[in-house]
Amino acid sequence: MKQKYERPTIRKMNTGLMNKFGTRTDFDPVETIDGVQVKSLVAEYGSPVFVLSEKQIRRNYQAAVRSFKTRYPKVQFAWSYKTNYLNAVCRVFHQEGSWAEVVSGFEYHKALGNGVAGNQIIFNGPDKKEADLTLAVENHSLIHIDHYDELYLLIDICKRINKTAKVAIRVNFDTGVYPIWDRFGFNYENGQAWAAINKIITAENLELVGLHCHIGTFMLSTAAYSVAATKLCDLAMRCKMELQNPVQYLDLGGGFPSTNTLKGAYLPGVDTVPSVEDFAEAITNTILNFGFAADELPLLILESGRVLIDDAGYLVGSVLANKRLSDGRRATILDFGINILFTSNWYDHKISVAKEAGQYTEETVLFGPLCMNIDVVRESITLPLLERGDQVVVHKVGAYNMTQWMQFINMRPAVVLIDMQGKSHQIRKPETLAYLEMMEEIPEYLK
Amino acid sequence: MYVSPDLNKTESLTIAVTGLNANDNPGPGLAVIRALRAGFGENIRIIGLAYETLEPAIYLRDQVDKTYRIPYPTAGAGALKARIKEIQEIEKIDVLIPNFDAELYNFIKIAPDLLQMGIHSFLPSHQQLEQRDKVNLAKFGEKHGFNVPDEGVVFTASEIDNIASKFGFPLMVKGKFYEAHTTLNSADAHRAFHKLHAKWGLPVILQKFIKGTEINIAGLGDGKGNAISVIPMRKLYITEKGKAWAGITIEDEKLITLAKDFAKATIWKGGFELEIMREDNGSLYIMEVNPRFPAWVYLTVAAGQNQPKALVDLALGRPTDDMNTYKAGKMFIRYAWDNIVDVEEFQKLSAFGEL
Amino acid sequence: MKLKANIATSENGFIFNPATGDSFTSNAIAAEILGYMKSGGSEEEIKKKILENYDVEPNQFERDWDDYMLQLKEANLLDL
Structure with a gap:
C-alpha cells in the first residue's frame, strides 16, 4: 500500500503573518x-x-421577520429583486410572505410574472419608464418618487388615464454616515422633501401613502438607522398634523450587512457586523418612542436583500x-x-x-x-x-x-x-x- | 515587599497573559507577569499566549512557564476560542489577562465561553471599549465633562482651513487608526491630510495641539464605578515612539480625582491607562484612554499597589487588599537585555505552536 | 541539484541554514527528499524512491519536483 501523496514544500519560519495556529x-x-x-x-x-440553500434562505427570512415582529406590531418585508432576481429565489421569498421591491421595468414585470399582486410591488429607483409607470399606476403599485421630473411625469400620466397613483417619496438625509446618499430622492435637511410632500398633497391624482429612505449599503452602524427613523417619523408626524394626511407606512429600505469580511477590515465580519436584531432594536425603538398613538403606528416596511440571501x-x-x-x-x-x-x-x-x-x-x-x-x-x-x-x-x-x-x-x-x-x-x-x-x-x- | 493573604498561599493559580512583546514599543505582558509573581509568590504558574515567535518574554523561562501561540485577532473570535479550548485541555487556566488593544474585542466577545471553560477574566464591555476609542473621544469628553482636546473630523481637504482657523497652529492631524502629525501651517496640514487619507482612509481627525507635561495614570476599575487603585506617573524619558522609557510616581489629588471620575463615568471594569497632558495653568486633558494596563504597570507594585494582583482577585471574586496609599518618587528606568536562545527553541515554537 | 553542505535538518522536518540564519519547516515528503539529497542520492534515484513509496502519477510528481527545487533555490539551500 503506497503512502498518501502531498506535494513537497517548505516554508520559512516567521515570515508570513498567518500561522497555522491562526486560521x-x-x-x-x-x-x-x-x-x-x-x-x-x-x-x-x-x-x-x-x-x-433554500433552507438557509427561509431560515434567514423567518429570523429577520421574527426580529422585527417581536418588537413592532406591523411589519412587512419586500424582497429586493436586484439582489438576486432568479425566479426560483423570488418565489421562495414570496411564499414566505414577502412583497417585491423592484427598481426597473423588467424587474417589475418579473414580479408580476412571479404572481405578486400589483399592490404588493414597491417601485423604486431613478429610472422608471413612462410605460412602466403607467402600468404601475393601473396596478395600484406603490411608486416611490425619486425626483421632481418623475413627480411631474406621474401627475401627467394620472391625468391622462384618469387614475390615482399611490405614492411615497424617497427621502435622503444626514445620518452621521458618510458619504451621504443624496443623489437619490429628496433631501430632508434643506426642506426639499417637505416641499415635494406638499406638491403631492396638492396634486389631484396622487395619494401620499408612505415615506421611504434607503441610507446606504452594508451599513455597520445601527445608530444611523435610529437617526433615519427619527427623521422619517418627523416627516410623518408633520404630514398628519400640518397636512391632515397621515401616511400608512414608513419604508426604511435595506442596507443591512451580511457577515462577509470587507477588504481592509481588521476583524472578521462574523464577529463585528451588527445582527438584524440590533437593527430591529434601533429602528423599532425609535418609531415606538416617537409619539404615534398606538392605533396610528405606521406599517414598517423593510427592503432587505443582502442579509437575507448572502x-x-x-x-x-x-x-x-x-x-x-x-x-x-x-x-x-x-x-x-x-x-x-x-x-x-x-x-x-x-x-x-x-x-x-x-x-x-x-x-x-x-x-x-x-x-x-x-x-x-x-x-x-x-x-x-x-x-x-x-x-x-x-x-x-x-x-x-x-x-x-x-x-x-x-x-x-x-x-x-x-x-x-x-x-x-x-x-x-x-x-x-x-x-x-x-x-x-x-x-x-x-x- | 508584598505579603499575600493566607488564602493565596496554599492553592496554586494558573494565569494566562498576552502581550509578551517586551520590545521598544512594549506590550504590558512581562510587567503584568512580574507583578503577579511579586503578588502571589511561588504558587503561580504563568502561561504565555503569543502571536509572534519573536516576542521576547516567551524565552524568559523563569518568568513564563509555558507559551502557546494563539491566532491573530484577524482570524476572529471563533478561531481564538477554539485555540484557547485546546490549551485549556492541557493547562488549567484560572484567569486570563489580555494586554493588547487589538485583541480585546475578541476576548470580550468570548469571555462568557472562557468562563464556561473555567477561565475567569475581568474586562470592559464592547460599549466601554468603543466609547473611549480615538474617533469617539471628543464625544466621550463632552458627554462626561472631561477636558479632551478639541477635535474636528474631516472628509475633504477643503474643510481643513475652517477648522484650523478655530484651533490655530500647531495643529495635530491624525489618521483614523494610527499615526499623527504635528503641523505648523495650512500647507503642512493639507500635506498630512493627503498622506493620512491615502494610508488609513477617511475620516482624518484634526486635533487642537495641547502643550504641557505628559503624565500617565494606571488604574483599575471594579466595574461598579470605583477605581480601586490609581497611580499617576510622570514621563521622564520618552522614546522616539512616544513611549515612556523612564518615569516617576507623583502625588496629585487632581490626577487621582480625574481617574476616579473616569471610572465612575464609565463604570470601567478592568485595567486602564489615561494619557494626560497637564497644561502650564494646571488644566488636565485626557489625550487617550488605553483599555488595559500600561507597560509600566510594575511601577504600581513598587509604589505599593499591585494592580495586576488586584485584578486577578477581582476576576476570582475574592476580596482585594486596601490600596489607599502609595509612594511618590518611585522611579522606573527601563533597560534592554540581550537574552540568549538556541535556534531549536525558536523552531519548536514556530512549528508546534508551544514552548 | 545539490544541497548546500552545512544545511542542518532535524527529524521534525526543521531546516536550518547556518550561512544565512534562516529556519524552515517542511512537510513529511519534503523532509524525506532532503534526507535523500543529504546522503548524496541522485535525482533519478530519489524520484524512483518517491514514486515507489507514494501514490502519485509520474507526471504530477515531475511538476512538483521542479517546483520543489525552485523553492529550495529561492530559500538559498541549493549549491548551484
Missing part, C-alpha cells in the same frame, strides 16, 4: 452543502456552479493550475474569477477546500481564469496544498453575484437550488453559445 477553523473542509456532496454537484452541473449562496469551483510568481509566492488559478464573483472586489471571501486535506498549509494568491490582470479572487489566503482538479467552496456569495455577473471571456455557469429535502434543482442553466448569439444579427453583406 485552523478555515481549513476544515466543506465536503457537502445541505447534505449534498460537492463532488456530485460538480459532476451533475459542471464547474463552476452557484449553489443556493450566506445562503455558495460558489463551487475547481483549481485549473498552480504556479509560482516571480517573487516566489505561490499562485493558484481557479475556474471562476471576478467575471462571476463580482463581490470579490470588496470582500475577502471565505474559501474552503472541498475535501479532507493535510495539516500543511501555504499562502497563495487566488487568480480567476480571465486573461486580465485584475482578475484576483483573494490577494492572499492560507490554504491546504491544492492540486489541479481539486474543488473549493466560496462562502456567502448569494447576494448580487447572480445579478451583477458578467458574460465576459467565459459564459455564466449553472445555478442550483437545494430544496428543503436536500434535493438539488437547476434553476438556471449554464449559458451556451447559442444563447449568447441568440440576440445577434449579421447584416446581409457579411453573411
Whole structure:
C-alpha cells in the first residue's frame, strides 16, 4: 500500500503573518452543502456552479421577520429583486410572505410574472419608464418618487388615464454616515422633501401613502438607522398634523450587512457586523418612542436583500493550475474569477477546500481564469496544498453575484437550488453559445 | 515587599497573559507577569499566549512557564476560542489577562465561553471599549465633562482651513487608526491630510495641539464605578515612539480625582491607562484612554499597589487588599537585555505552536 | 541539484541554514527528499524512491519536483 501523496514544500519560519495556529477553523473542509456532496454537484452541473440553500434562505427570512415582529406590531418585508432576481429565489421569498421591491421595468414585470399582486410591488429607483409607470399606476403599485421630473411625469400620466397613483417619496438625509446618499430622492435637511410632500398633497391624482429612505449599503452602524427613523417619523408626524394626511407606512429600505469580511477590515465580519436584531432594536425603538398613538403606528416596511440571501449562496469551483510568481509566492488559478464573483472586489471571501486535506498549509494568491490582470479572487489566503482538479467552496456569495455577473471571456455557469429535502434543482442553466448569439444579427453583406 | 493573604498561599493559580512583546514599543505582558509573581509568590504558574515567535518574554523561562501561540485577532473570535479550548485541555487556566488593544474585542466577545471553560477574566464591555476609542473621544469628553482636546473630523481637504482657523497652529492631524502629525501651517496640514487619507482612509481627525507635561495614570476599575487603585506617573524619558522609557510616581489629588471620575463615568471594569497632558495653568486633558494596563504597570507594585494582583482577585471574586496609599518618587528606568536562545527553541515554537 | 553542505535538518522536518540564519519547516515528503539529497542520492534515484513509496502519477510528481527545487533555490539551500 503506497503512502498518501502531498506535494513537497517548505516554508520559512516567521515570515508570513498567518500561522497555522491562526486560521485552523478555515481549513476544515466543506465536503457537502445541505447534505449534498460537492463532488456530485460538480459532476451533475459542471464547474463552476452557484449553489443556493433554500433552507438557509427561509431560515434567514423567518429570523429577520421574527426580529422585527417581536418588537413592532406591523411589519412587512419586500424582497429586493436586484439582489438576486432568479425566479426560483423570488418565489421562495414570496411564499414566505414577502412583497417585491423592484427598481426597473423588467424587474417589475418579473414580479408580476412571479404572481405578486400589483399592490404588493414597491417601485423604486431613478429610472422608471413612462410605460412602466403607467402600468404601475393601473396596478395600484406603490411608486416611490425619486425626483421632481418623475413627480411631474406621474401627475401627467394620472391625468391622462384618469387614475390615482399611490405614492411615497424617497427621502435622503444626514445620518452621521458618510458619504451621504443624496443623489437619490429628496433631501430632508434643506426642506426639499417637505416641499415635494406638499406638491403631492396638492396634486389631484396622487395619494401620499408612505415615506421611504434607503441610507446606504452594508451599513455597520445601527445608530444611523435610529437617526433615519427619527427623521422619517418627523416627516410623518408633520404630514398628519400640518397636512391632515397621515401616511400608512414608513419604508426604511435595506442596507443591512451580511457577515462577509470587507477588504481592509481588521476583524472578521462574523464577529463585528451588527445582527438584524440590533437593527430591529434601533429602528423599532425609535418609531415606538416617537409619539404615534398606538392605533396610528405606521406599517414598517423593510427592503432587505443582502442579509437575507448572502450566506445562503455558495460558489463551487475547481483549481485549473498552480504556479509560482516571480517573487516566489505561490499562485493558484481557479475556474471562476471576478467575471462571476463580482463581490470579490470588496470582500475577502471565505474559501474552503472541498475535501479532507493535510495539516500543511501555504499562502497563495487566488487568480480567476480571465486573461486580465485584475482578475484576483483573494490577494492572499492560507490554504491546504491544492492540486489541479481539486474543488473549493466560496462562502456567502448569494447576494448580487447572480445579478451583477458578467458574460465576459467565459459564459455564466449553472445555478442550483437545494430544496428543503436536500434535493438539488437547476434553476438556471449554464449559458451556451447559442444563447449568447441568440440576440445577434449579421447584416446581409457579411453573411 | 508584598505579603499575600493566607488564602493565596496554599492553592496554586494558573494565569494566562498576552502581550509578551517586551520590545521598544512594549506590550504590558512581562510587567503584568512580574507583578503577579511579586503578588502571589511561588504558587503561580504563568502561561504565555503569543502571536509572534519573536516576542521576547516567551524565552524568559523563569518568568513564563509555558507559551502557546494563539491566532491573530484577524482570524476572529471563533478561531481564538477554539485555540484557547485546546490549551485549556492541557493547562488549567484560572484567569486570563489580555494586554493588547487589538485583541480585546475578541476576548470580550468570548469571555462568557472562557468562563464556561473555567477561565475567569475581568474586562470592559464592547460599549466601554468603543466609547473611549480615538474617533469617539471628543464625544466621550463632552458627554462626561472631561477636558479632551478639541477635535474636528474631516472628509475633504477643503474643510481643513475652517477648522484650523478655530484651533490655530500647531495643529495635530491624525489618521483614523494610527499615526499623527504635528503641523505648523495650512500647507503642512493639507500635506498630512493627503498622506493620512491615502494610508488609513477617511475620516482624518484634526486635533487642537495641547502643550504641557505628559503624565500617565494606571488604574483599575471594579466595574461598579470605583477605581480601586490609581497611580499617576510622570514621563521622564520618552522614546522616539512616544513611549515612556523612564518615569516617576507623583502625588496629585487632581490626577487621582480625574481617574476616579473616569471610572465612575464609565463604570470601567478592568485595567486602564489615561494619557494626560497637564497644561502650564494646571488644566488636565485626557489625550487617550488605553483599555488595559500600561507597560509600566510594575511601577504600581513598587509604589505599593499591585494592580495586576488586584485584578486577578477581582476576576476570582475574592476580596482585594486596601490600596489607599502609595509612594511618590518611585522611579522606573527601563533597560534592554540581550537574552540568549538556541535556534531549536525558536523552531519548536514556530512549528508546534508551544514552548 | 545539490544541497548546500552545512544545511542542518532535524527529524521534525526543521531546516536550518547556518550561512544565512534562516529556519524552515517542511512537510513529511519534503523532509524525506532532503534526507535523500543529504546522503548524496541522485535525482533519478530519489524520484524512483518517491514514486515507489507514494501514490502519485509520474507526471504530477515531475511538476512538483521542479517546483520543489525552485523553492529550495529561492530559500538559498541549493549549491548551484
